[in-house]
Amino acid sequence: EPEVTQTPSHQVTQMGQEVILRCVPISNHLYFYWYRQILGQKVEFLVSFYNNEISEKSEIFDDQFSVERPDGSNFTLKIRSTKLEDSAMYFCASSQQGDNQPQHFGDGTRLSIL
């Protein structure tokens, strides 16, 4: 069964540094998402992406965040100047369609800011 893949599995970064988290969505999916999950808490929506542009974003997704689909397969989340509170698990997800369709999650990237 096809899966969403994410790299790296764990990223350790100094506060203030930039990080890029990478995702390869399922190949025939059209909608892509980033979520974050602080340890022990619920999954929180960051941003959705369709047709090469952001379709929705949450209040968490401020100016330090950006997303990109640099080629036909990768989907990236960049955090420009990391803060301690950015430490979390970041999940990428994808779905075939947007409306009321199951979202398939990757294994996540654990981001640790020191």
Add this chain to the structure above:
Amino acid sequence: GENVEQHPSTLSVQEGDSAVIKCTYSDSASNYFPWYKQELGKRPQLIIDIRSNVGEKKDQRIAVTLNKTAKHFSLHITETQPEDSAVYFCAASGGGSYIPTFGRGTSLIVHP
């Protein structure tokens, strides 16, 4: 925006017992309700979903019920097994946004 409440936060059962997890939502326009299972350190995995045009859906030992009038939906797991131990999240979406709002999760512990 949508608000999803989930109860209980922790549920401990003996192997073979049934487990029920309940969620309520606030936006009457929501029409898609997925349930995810997340084992420790792993990805959330969709286990079952229900759309607003049905009241119940079953898949082997798992069932979900939806009461649109009361705006609540529940996950039922029968004949629980130790491998059912995980955190379960409910979610709701629809009404103009396909972004799911997640509940806070229920940690299910099944004792052998």
